[in-house]
Amino acid sequence: MSTEATRRVALVFSLLDANGNGVLEAVDFSLMSERVVAAAPHAEPAARERMRAAFERYWTTLLTELDANGDGEISFEEYTACVLSPERFEPTITEFAEALAALGDPDGDGLIERPAFMDLMTAIGFQRANIDTLFDAFGPTPDDRVRVRTWVEGIKDYYSPDKAGIPGDHLVAGAADTAA
């Protein structure tokens, strides 16, 4: 695994632990799910429902694949095993990425505006400065929008253990110390 991927894994664990008690549980995913859906007030009910379902599936997949000691929670040590078999998480991450992108593109034109992107990524817990840098790295159009496809691919890359030097690494900037 690349050093960058190690940092990305640590950061995403700290964000997924929405109630901050150091382990991942079902409640973390319902908390974040509500927060993210609330950040997209213009989304259709179907898009909101899809996002909720994607968060539920995310949790169910983690529990099924990673709960080595069977206590119904995912510790950080258990979580890091996700990088050993990324193919098992790919369909879940892809659906999560597409549900999130759809939430940010309520008019369905395949583009997302910076403020909508900022709202959703802030709801997940990323830092504003890092979100701006990420948006710039995605190569926005002159009217400051990025392609939803670019974002989806960026999310999938973020979870890929072998990727380094990708746009998503900007999300880790300045967060490595707190996430370690």
Ligand SMILES: [Ca+2]
């Ligand atoms: Ca937790």
Ligand SMILES: [Ca+2]
């Ligand atoms: Ca466990």
Ligand SMILES: [Ca+2]
């Ligand atoms: Ca749009």
